[in-house]
Amino acid sequence: MERLGTKAETLERIYGKLNMANVLPQFTFTVAEWEQQRAEIIRRFSELEWNDDVIVRSSCQGEDTQDASMAGKFESVADVSGAEAFQNAVDKVVSSYGIADSNDQILVQPMLRNVKFSGVAFTLDPSTHGNYYIVNYDRTGDTTAVTSGTGESDCLYYHFKNTPTGSAPEELRQLLSALGELENFFGQDNLDVEFAVTKEDELYILQVRTLCMPQERVDRAWQAEELARIAEKVKLNNQPKPFLCGCKTAYSVMTDWNPAEMIGIRPKPLALSLYREIITDSVWAYQRDNYGYRNLRSFPLMVDFCGLPYIDVRVSFNSFIPAGLNEEISEKLADYYIEQLVQNPQKHDKAEFEIVFSCYTLDTPQRVRALAEHGFTAQETGQIIDALRDVTNHIIDYKNGLWRRDYHKIEILDQRYQEIMESNMSDAEKVYWLLEDCKRYGTLPFAGLARAAFIAVQMLKSFVTCGIFCDDDYDAFMGEADTVSSIMNRDREELSRAAFLKKYGHLRPGTYDITSLRYDEAPDLYFSNTREDGGAKAKISDVEEKRAAKFRLSLKQLNQLRDALQENGLTNDVLDIMDFMRHVIKGREYGKFIFTRNLSRAIQLISQMGDAMGISREDCSYIGIQTIYDLYVSTEDVKERFLASIQQGKKRYGMTQAITLPPVILDLKDVESFYYPDSEPNYITSLKVCGEMMVIDSIVDTNDVSGKVVMIESADPGYDWVFAHDIRGLITMYGGANSHMAIRAGELGIPAVIGVGAKRFEKYRDAEVVEIDALLKTVRILK
Numbered sequence: 001m002e003r004l005g006t007k008a009e010t011l012e013r014i015y016g017k018l019n020m021a022n023v024l025p026q027f028t029f030t031v032a033e034w035e036q037q038r039a040e041i042i043r044r045f046s047e048l049e050w051n052d053d054v055i056v057r058s059s060c061q062g063e064d065t066q067d068a069s070m071a072g073k074f075e076s077v078a079d080v081s082g083a084e085a086f087q088n089a090v091d092k093v094v095s096s097y098g099i100a101d102s103n104d105q106i107l108v109q110p111m112l113r114n115v116k117f118s119g120v121a122f123t124l125d126p127s128t129h130g131n132y133y134i135v136n137y138d139r140t141g142d143t144t145a146v147t148s149g150t151g152e153s154d155c156l157y158y159h160f161k162n163t164p165t166g167s168a169p170e171e172l173r174q175l176l177s178a179l180g181e182l183e184n185f186f187g188q189d190n191l192d193v194e195f196a197v198t199k200e201d202e203l204y205i206l207q208v209r210t211l212c213m214p215q216e217r218v219d220r221a222w223q224a225e226e227l228a229r230i231a232e233k234v235k236l237n238n239q240p241k242p243f244l245c246g247c248k249t250a251y252s253v254m255t256d257w258n259p260a261e262m263i264g265i266r267p268k269p270l271a272l273s274l275y276r277e278i279i280t281d282s283v284w285a286y287q288r289d290n291y292g293y294r295n296l297r298s299f300p301l302m303v304d305f306c307g308l309p310y311i312d313v314r315v316s317f318n319s320f321i322p323a324g325l326n327e328e329i330s331e332k333l334a335d336y337y338i339e340q341l342v343q344n345p346q347k348h349d350k351a352e353f354e355i356v357f358s359c360y361t362l363d364t365p366q367r368v369r370a371l372a373e374h375g376f377t378a379q380e381t382g383q384i385i386d387a388l389r390d391v392t393n394h395i396i397d398y399k400n401g402l403w404r405r406d407y408h409k410i411e412i413l414d415q416r417y418q419e420i421m422e423s424n425m426s427d428a429e430k431v432y433w434l435l436e437d438c439k440r441y442g443t444l445p446f447a448g449l450a451r452a453a454f455i456a457v458q459m460l461k462s463f464v465t466c467g468i469f470c471d472d473d474y475d476a477f478m479g480e481a482d483t484v485s486s487i488m489n490r491d492r493e494e495l496s497r498a499a500f501l502k503k504y505g506h507l508r509p510g511t512y513d514i515t516s517l518r519y520d521e522a523p524d525l526y527f528s529n530t531r532e533d534g535g536a537k538a539k540i541s542d543v544e545e546k547r548a549a550k551f552r553l554s555l556k557q558l559n560q561l562r563d564a565l566q567e568n569g570l571t572n573d574v575l576d577i578m579d580f581m582r583h584v585i586k587g588r589e590y591g592k593f594i595f596t597r598n599l600s601r602a603i604q605l606i607s608q609m610g611d612a613m614g615i616s617r618e619d620c621s622y623i624g625i626q627t628i629y630d631l632y633v634s635t636e637d638v639k640e641r642f643l644a645s646i647q648q649g650k651k652r653y654g655m656t657q658a659i660t661l662p663p664v665i666l667d668l669k670d671v672e673s674f675y676y677p678d679s680e681p682n683y684i685t686s687l688k689v690c691g692e693m694m695v696i697d698s699i700v701d702t703n704d705v706s707g708k709v710v711m712i713e714s715a716d717p718g719y720d721w722v723f724a725h726d727i728r729g730l731i732t733m734y735g736g737a738n739s740h741m742a743i744r745a746g747e748l749g750i751p752a753v754i755g756v757g758a759k760r761f762e763k764y765r766d767a768e769v770v771e772i773d774a775l776l777k778t779v780r781i782l783k
Contacts, residue, residue: 001187008107009060010208014083014185020178021195021203024109025050028059031094032079032102050110054080056089060097063209071320078111091580111443112204112471115141118170118196119154122211123179123189129213130658131189131220132181133159135172156759158660160672166671174203182208187238189217201766203547218658226655230305231668237312238667243322244299244548246334249314251303251665252340254349254734256316257284257301259309259643260663261734263512263757264713266656268621269649271512271607272309276302277625278435278443278599285553287447288319292391293358294330295323307656310665313341313351320358322387329380334395336374345664349734352454357384359455360392361462362564379696389569395452396459398576402450403584406445410591413441417598427605432632434602442595446588456581471686476551476707478746483589485720492724497523506600507593514603514621521604526721553578589743594670613639615646622649663757676759681737684745684752688774690782691728693767709770713761723748730754731779733761753779 008028015023027048029041045051058074063147077089097104119137123132135157153717160170164758165176175195194207228673233708253260255456259278263271280302289295296319310492317337321330340355341347347354357368364385371381395401396595420433447556460477463469469477488504506519516765553561553574561574572580610620620642627645633637662674694708696719709729711723723744724728730745730752745752751772756764760779764770769783 002185003515004186004208004210005065005206006059006061006105007057007063007209008105011107011205014182014208017185018181018205019177020174020181021205027108028105030102031097031100031104031106034094034106035102038087042087045086045108046083048108051086052081053111053113054086054108055111056080056086056093057107057109058093058096059107061101066674069686098675112196112198112206114199115196116201117198118206119194121175121193121195123181123183123193124211124213124217124656125158125660126211126213128658128660129216129218130660131218131223132159132660133176134176135159137195138617153685154759155404156676157745158662158674158676160224160227161220163672167669169675171197178203178205218556220657222655223658226659227672230659230661231671233303233305234665234668241314244314244334245294245318245327245331246314246338249312250338251305251310252313252341252348252351253308253430253663254309255341255351256301256319257311258349258734259311261739263309264510265308266517267307267309267512269307269624269645269653270514270603271510271619272304272307273625274435274512274599274603275309276300278439278595279447279600283439283443283469284447285319287451288445289323291448291451292323292553293693294318294321296395301401302702305661305665305671306657306659307652308661310661313348314338314414316351318485320352320356325383325387329383332376336371336376339374341664342666345666346677350680350682353458357388357397359386359458360568360570361455361459362387362468362568363462363465364388365568370546371404392455393569393571395455396570396572396577396580398572398580401452401598402448402578403580403587406448406452406591408586409445409581410449410587410594413437413598414594416441417601421601422636427609428628428631428638431602431605431628434598434605435628438595438602439597442591442598446591446595448677449584449587449591452580452584456584459577460581463561466564468557468564473551473557473751475685475746476567478585478743479749482550483586484593485589488720489724490761492527497527500527506597507720508600509721511596511599512603514607515617518600518604527724539545558587585743585766591635609638610642613642615639615642619646622646622653624649644645678757678759680759681753681756681777681779682742683777684730684742684754685749687749687751688771688773689729689751690769690771690773693770695765709772711761711765720744723750729770731761731764731770731772733758750758 004010008026011023011026018580055076055078056078060074075093077092080086081088093106094100104653117137117139119135119730123133125132125134138154149301159176166172168176182191190211190213192209192211196204196206240247247352253265263275280298284301285299289297296315299315301311301315303312317334321333337355352358359362368381368385416437420430460474464474491500501520506518509519510515510516558574606620607617622644623642627641631641662670663674691709694705695711705722705725705727707728710727711731711735712719730750732741732754733756735741739754751774753772765780771780771782
């Protein structure tokens with residue numbers, strides 16, 4: 001069994017000894033030899049058969065060690081031809097070593113031409129320590145595209161090691177076999193391998209080094225058992241089910257209620273269980289049923305695969321079918337929706353915009369024409385249009401629409417909050433009632449207002465599509481939405497710190513995360529420029545100036561809208577529908593603001609309960625919320641119950657951290673072998689901006705945020721504080737066109753790219769300066 005050495009030594013050790021891959025020949029010498037025998041080395045170089053086109057590479061003693069790879073630290077010079085160019089290239093490589101060791105090496109190899117694709121493969125997941133082969137490759141033919149981050153067509157593929165290579169894409173099967181061969185050759189499973197495949201389908205290994213991983217590996221057998229259970233669950237559910245339309249299902253992290261955005265792809269047990277309890281177990285379905293869609297009560301919307309949250313897409317798509325539509329057409333429609341997702345998985349976070357018909361807007365008759373190409377008759381299409389119109393008129397009714405009642409329910413929650421907090425109930429009882437009230441008077445009406453707001457935005461966009469409004473009209477209308485966030489920015493100027501925190505202190509960047517500090521728990525962290533005696537030093541007016549121009553409805557537009565509404569059978573008149581849109585867009589943000597106070601206080605009480613028993617906030621994040629519900633109806637010892645739940649949660653979360661799944665699961669094969677797909681980002685505004693990048697994980701010195709292009713992975717509403725710091729732009733990994741951050745960016749006129757996906761996010765996070773051009777829909781790394 002061989003050991004890894006320097007870059008040159010390792011390649012020499014595997015030269016001619018691999019069955020599944022080739023290694024290029026090499027000419028290697030030390031720094032000492034170059035300094036003392038330069039002429040001899042040049043002579044020997046000149047005698048090489050392949051010296052007309054070479055690459056001069058670093059092979060330093062401190063490079064590719066067990067403790068640090070030093071990847072990219074030293075120079076390599078490609079496309080070298082001729083003795084003079086060779087000397088210059090060697091000098092450049094040696095110079096990059098700094099104070100070189102005399103035994104440091106220079107590696108010379110022939111340039112590899114006619115490359116079909118190339119990249120980097122890991123034999124363990126460096127982030128989770130899961131037992132995966134991870135292949136990141138680029139099809140441009142540039143062998144440095146992946147390592148340099150310049151590749152535009154790179155692919156990211158995951159393959160669980162126990163899975164037969166035959167299930168992998170044909171172009172990667174030989175590479176996967178070669179990775180296993182290298183693991184056996186060197187007797188270690190943590191390798192970082194650079195490779196290239198030529199147009200003649202010849203595989204070449206360009207480099208092998210240790211993948212430095214300080215933590216322990218995940219038990220492979222344990223991981224295999226978990227993945228097998230997930231695959232079995234997917235298999236069982238991917239067939240017809242009673243009371244559901246559609247012959248199969250799929251799973252997605254962003255199709256409905258966006259768990260990846262709100263709680264992250266690996267939430268701790270408390271966050272996951274809270275999201276289930278107050279939204280995705282039942283509340284979501286009650287709201288859809290109330291608003292005139294199919295009754296999905298008793299169907300959980302979100303499942304978890306070893307702690308990774310996914311939306312059951314069939315359940316979600318069923319819930320967007322109007323209740324008035326007959327069963328035969330409903331079945332056909334559900335199958336159509338799912339098939340569209342199968343064909344276009346990159347649209348999983350835009351399903352309601354680009355796949356599903358969930359409401360009637362002015363352009364609906366044109367949009368539903370696509371159904372004719374998929375076997376729907378004109379009569380069936382007509383019935384779908386009528387059902388969508390009926391449910392939309394029911395929702396948007398200006399006088400009697402449910403959105404008005406939902407507004408009132410939110411106000412009830414505000415009143416009941418005080419009664420609960422002023423009572424002499426125990427902390428566990430208060431948590432229970434805060435969450436129960438949160439469901440009944442918070443997330444349920446919020447879900448209704450959010451549905452109405454979605455329809456409002458879709459209606460507004462249809463005004464643009466039909467040529468009644470232009471894009472500037474749309475931006476102006478959305479920019480005038482006087483939401484909680486807008487008011488909060490003004491309040492920072494006008495209120496004292498105490499008054500400001502009394503009103504907004506319950507907000508936290510991670511709405512469901514107990515380890516994420518509330519605004520009132522760390523005001524200096526989020527608002528370091530807020531004075532004790534009132535007002536903020538920051539010029540909020542700088543942000544306000546980014547708002548779009550004032551919205552004005554011309555007489556011509558009013559008449560066009562009146563005619564269009566009547567022709568389409570929408571019962572509201574123009575002024576009523578415009579007022580409806582203003583109210584529900586504002587109401588959605590208001591409802592979120594109010595219900596999160598109950599949620600945030602409940603989380604804070606759990607933290608305080610733990611603190612009183614010597615249990616840290618971090619440990620409390622592993623508690624399932626059912627623990628609190630059990631304590632409410634029992635006489636169990638609180639500390640014992642907490643500790644037992646924490647122990648169970650930590651054990652389960654250990655595997656959650658090791659499992660990686662794709663954002664969209666279409667069948668059981670996707671569980672163990674999959675490409676990580678590209679996402680189509682949502683570009684907000686039509687503006688262009690250039691600025692320094694600032695990545696926000698959870699806690700950050702906000703002095704650094706102002707004037708930056710901010711990147712946030714899971715941009716839930718608690719991160720709204722960034723808009724108080726005059727940021728130049730925003731990029732998020734997750735989020736849809738209708739998400740909170742998209743709305744806020746549009747409202748403030750801040751160029752934003754919402755939902756870029758994991759691959760682009762990782763690429764952008766290493767940038768120093770980026771340019772966002774929302775009109776051209778591009779993000780360019782400038783530095």
